[in-house]
Amino acid sequence: MRILDKYILKKYLSSFALVLVLLIPIAIAIDVSEKVDRFLRHADLSVGEIIRDYYVNFVIIYGNTFMPLALFIAVIFFTSKLAGNTEIIAIHSAKISFTRFLKPYFIGATLVTLFSLFMNHFVVPSSNKIFEEFNRTYLKKKKINDTYLTNINLQLGPNDYIFLKNYRVENNTGYFFTYQKFDGIKLKYKLSSNNIKWKPNDSTFQLLTYTKRTILKDKDIIESGTKLDTTFNFTPKDLVNVDYMAKEMNSVKLNEFIKQSRERGIGNLNTYLVEFHKRTSLPISSYILTFIAVALAAKKRRGGMGVNLAIGISLMFIYVFFLKIAEVLGAGADTNSFFMVWLPNITFGGLAIYLYFKNAKN
Known part of the structure; x- marks a missing residue:
């Protein structure tokens, strides 16, 4: 030089x-x-x-x-x-x-x-x-409570959606949960529960007071119960990410979030x-x-x-x-x-x- x-x-x-x-x-x-x-x-x-x-x-x-x-x-x-x-x-x-x-x-x-x-x-x-x-x-x-989330909706895939009225981050518990599966614009399956709780030990969700509805061509099959352990294509972290600001994630996490969201079929x-x-x-x-x-x-x-x-x-x-x-x-x-x-x-x-x-x- x-x-x-x-x-x-x-x-x-x-x-x-x-x-x-x-x-x-x-x-x-x-x-x-x-x-x-x-x-x-x-x-x-x-x-x-x-x-x-x-x-x-x-x-x-x-x-x-x-x-x-x-x-x-x-x-x-x-x-x-x-x-x-x-x-x-x-x-x-x-x-x-x-x-x-x-x-x-x-x-x-x-x-x-x-x-x-x-x-x-x-x-x-x-x-x-x-x-x-x-x-x-x-x-x-107006303070934002990031430990108590409300009115959550998340698209898990091209035809799968979940809805939660509210969710408590500290105990991983949600209320008034709904899971819906579509075929095009037709509803094919719906699972509702008054209460959903994440069980980290076995990575499953526990639903309390649930109702399952399967829609067939000529009839509907409805099942209900008090407790159901099941899995979904999301974790509590994904629910929190719904409220995260993009600018608060480093680029590695932001890229992972974008990739994961694309795989789930989220549009915009x-x-x-x-x-x-x-x-x-x-x-x-x-x-x-x-x-x-x-x-x-x-x-x-x-x-x-x-x-x-x-x-x-x-x-x-x-x-x-x-x-x-x-x-x-x-x-x-x-x-x-x-x-x-x-x-x-x-x-x-x-x-x-x-x-x-x-x-x-x-």
Whole structure:
């Protein structure tokens, strides 16, 4: 690696870290001003708990969210400074092409991308879980009871469904349980019970006060009893997953959940797929945003760094807006979630390629 590469790479990473460090305290200050009254409502909530369970995870979550913005601003900032000091002109005068000039930027973008991928897939989901639990316990007006689930419905396969009026997680007991099996749109079998309990020792369910109904062509067969031990293609963990947020599962668990749900014939999984694909698409945007920023800032402009920053921030706003729209549309049942999540990168990737060839010719 040449001295020039080390110099640019050092500027790349230090400027990125500086912008990120400047943005996060601003976000914390705004959040504290909005939440301080809610913190004070809980006499049992200590400052240590607020810092450990809320703001440590706040920094991880929002720091990861701010990464593309911080990177874009940082690259425009120090590249504009290089251009303003005529350093880039000197580099080109030394017969170094624009493509070769991009090498240290590519290395820096790779480092940021790898770090962001690890954070997105494994660290941020764990932080999200703790952060959301704190929110549900202390900050949200309507608390969510995740130990007592209500109105559960789960599709076990293309034609199999279960329904539960309520379920207690602590003792693995459900109430008013129904299992239905269809042939097309015709009901073929129905099993109802007032009470269902999971028996972990032998991985079976025990039904109390049950009724079985088998529907044939010319008659119905109805059986009833007080106790029945049976098995189903689900476990209590699957019932809890119904209420889990996709962003609270790491990518391994989220992928398993999506695969399992597909095997059961569940139709719309786009909310989970959007979250899964976004964890890769957002870090990859580091390359695209870096190349756009370099292409915009590599030329000395009348008006200096301010013009470059104005153009860059405007493009960043458009990118973030486009990203949010794509996420919302991608969660719809009739859309291709993978394409929608990657559409902002595809669009801005096209802009990056155009700007690259434009600068490479000069």
